[in-house]
Amino acid sequence: xxxxxxxxxxxxxxxxxxxxxxxxxxxxxxxxxxxxxxxxxxxxxxxxxxxxxxxxxxxxxxxxxxxxxxxxxxxxxxxxxxxxxxxxxxxxxxxxxxxxxxxxxxxxxxxxxxxxxxxxxxxxxxxxxxxxxxxxxxxxxxxxx
Numbered sequence: 389x390x391x392x393x394x395x396x397x398x399x400x401x402x403x404x405x406x407x408x409x410x411x412x413x414x415x416x417x418x419x420x421x422x423x424x425x426x427x428x429x430x431x432x433x434x435x436x437x438x439x440x441x442x443x444x445x446x447x448x449x450x451x452x453x454x455x456x457x458x459x460x461x462x463x464x465x466x467x468x469x470x471x472x473x474x475x476x477x478x479x480x481x482x483x484x485x486x487x488x489x490x491x492x493x494x495x496x497x498x499x500x501x502x503x504x505x506x507x508x509x510x511x512x513x514x515x516x517x518x519x520x521x522x523x524x525x526x527x528x529x530x531x532x533x
Contacts, residue, residue, distance in 0.1 A: 392472040410454035424490045427463045434500040436463035467492045
């Protein structure tokens with residue numbers, strides 16, 4: 389399975405502006421039911437990722453005011469990226485290697501087209517294990533004694 393297979397049905401690309409307040413970004417993440425979003429500059433170029441962890445670690449834990457801080461101040465600028473043709477196994481390897489829970493997905497032209505999370509990859513693993521178990525069960529049940 390590839391990244392394209394994984395995100396192929398998604399229509400929404402979640403992103404916030406780098407000049408958003410952290411409060412706006414936190415509300416966006418909450419309202420969209422996501423844990424991270426791409427960060428775009430005024431030219432719609434991807435300049436980083438902001439996550440709930442960024443907000444918790446760099447704002448809440450430091451007792452700073454989210455209404456006064458900008459996303460650009462707390463985002464992670466050095467993102468780990470994958471292309472649509474990348475395998476799910478390679479995504480897991482990259483997440484493990486870099487200690488991240490989200491990967492930025494780039495299309496063939498190098499443009500931001502979404503993100504995948506460790507939760508997305510876990511769903512694939514669980515579905516794969518279930519399919520294997522179903523095949524094994526069918527083999528055992530249908531096999532004459």
